[in-house]
Amino acid sequence: MANPLPFFVAQPGINSSPPTRRSLFRVWRPQSLQKLFRAPFLPNASATIPRETMVQVTRAPGFIKTEALVGYLGKMDSMIQQQLKMHWEGKQNVHAYELIHRMTATLSSRFFLGLEDDDPRIEKFAKLSDGMTVGLHSIPINLPGTVFYHAKKLADSLRKEVHQLIKEKKAAMSSGIQMHDILSHMILSSDPSAGRFTTEREVASLSSALVVSGFTTPATALAIVMKYIAERPEIYKKICAEQEEISKSKKSGDTLTWEDLQKMKYTWHTTMEIMRIIPPFQGAFREALSDFTYEGYTIPKGWKVYWTVTTTNKNPECFPDPETFDPSRFESPPPYTFVPFGGGLRVCPGKEYTRLVMLIFLHNLVKKFKWEVLAPNENMVGTVIPTPAQGFPIRLQPLSA
Numbered sequence: 001m002a003n004p005l006p007f008f009v010a011q012p013g014i015n016s017s018p019p020t021r022r023s024l025f026r027v028w029r030p031q032s033l034q035k036l037f038r039a040p041f042l043p044n045a046s047a048t049i050p051r052e053t054m055v056q057v058t059r060a061p062g063f064i065k066t067e068a069l070v071g072y073l074g075k076m077d078s079m080i081q082q083q084l085k086m087h088w089e090g091k092q093n094v095h096a097y098e099l100i101h102r103m104t105a106t107l108s109s110r111f112f113l114g115l116e117d118d119d120p121r122i123e124k125f126a127k128l129s130d131g132m133t134v135g136l137h138s139i140p141i142n143l144p145g146t147v148f149y150h151a152k153k154l155a156d157s158l159r160k161e162v163h164q165l166i167k168e169k170k171a172a173m174s175s176g177i178q179m180h181d182i183l184s185h186m187i188l189s190s191d192p193s194a195g196r197f198t199t200e201r202e203v204a205s206l207s208s209a210l211v212v213s214g215f216t217t218p219a220t221a222l223a224i225v226m227k228y229i230a231e232r233p234e235i236y237k238k239i240c241a242e243q244e245e246i247s248k249s250k251k252s253g254d255t256l257t258w259e260d261l262q263k264m265k266y267t268w269h270t271t272m273e274i275m276r277i278i279p280p281f282q283g284a285f286r287e288a289l290s291d292f293t294y295e296g297y298t299i300p301k302g303w304k305v306y307w308t309v310t311t312t313n314k315n316p317e318c319f320p321d322p323e324t325f326d327p328s329r330f331e332s333p334p335p336y337t338f339v340p341f342g343g344g345l346r347v348c349p350g351k352e353y354t355r356l357v358m359l360i361f362l363h364n365l366v367k368k369f370k371w372e373v374l375a376p377n378e379n380m381v382g383t384v385i386p387t388p389a390q391g392f393p394i395r396l397q398p399l400s401a
């Protein structure tokens, strides 16, 4: 028998395997993430809880419905235009990551938490979530001085802040004020499958998860996409052409519609292809449901398996010549071959929201600017969601209207 591995990094294709292989894995959350937020935030799947129930009790995605996104789209477009006006226009050299992050934080705060754009809590949440992200894949040693300890403290502060916000919202709602953000929906919604209401603490934990994921990952993804496009003028031109067609079909002052987004095929395929080659999120954990052997290594039941996005996304059997940029690959990628957002039961619930943010931002950006990357060899730092080490400095070149 081959030596068991204490920690297993999935090889190419592991996520593209047929259901038999997938059924070996029990859905499992990263241990550190779980401890940072403690149960009930995304607890271990338990054999005693039927799957469907578990999905309802523990998952965030169900409530990010397409209707909610369609309803938010126009607002998102205006907010992005406003952000570009306030923080990008009239500037020449900027640290783009900081500006993108400010924008994604503002958008998420409005959509998920119902905060106004100038609410000082947005910056506080952003700082807490950034610090926490660093600890997501750290070794869970809870001693002062460790990355995990620090991240856990930040997670506690974030949850406390969100808890306070929940109390404020509850008070406002009980005095008859209508609220339409995701957090308010969570506060109001019950969990019939569990036969009980979701507790305030559970809502605070889930909302904290949305803050952490919604602020940072789309910002990293957009920075990567902007860099990639800036360095390849032929891609930039094609995106501009597609976006210009959409702009031409609209009256001045009109915001983007759901139909407009469906026309952004080249822009979205390009974005997906860039995320395939340079994924903004590195991977996640699963737990082996039974002993199995892979490539001569035995993975015992109960061990944690870390699957990586890059190895799956660059499997040459699914993506021939995997390092080559080819957005035409995305006419219909087979399931579980393209996994920047994960896959299966725990697929990222923010995927569709992210598509909106990225497309609307790119639409407005290429209408206004060309940009030049000032630090072409800049490193990405961090583990699970890396960020540009120097803040992605660029030179903006405004386009005449």
Ligand code: HEM
Pocket (backbone or CB within 6 Å): 042, 059, 060, 209, 210, 213, 214, 215, 217, 218, 221, 280, 281, 283, 284, 285, 339, 340, 341, 342, 343, 344, 345, 346, 347, 348, 349, 350, 351, 353, 354
């Ligand atoms: C470019 C943007 C994003 C990328 C690349 C990304 C990627 C991922 C990946 C790879 C996973 C793990 C899936 C798995 O375990 O199979 C995940 C989970 C998750 N993401 Fe995202 N994400 C993004 C944006 C967002 C946004 C905007 C939100 C806010 C709603 C979000 C919320 C979550 C949550 C709550 C989970 C845990 C889901 C669960 O375990 O049930 N993500 N994401």
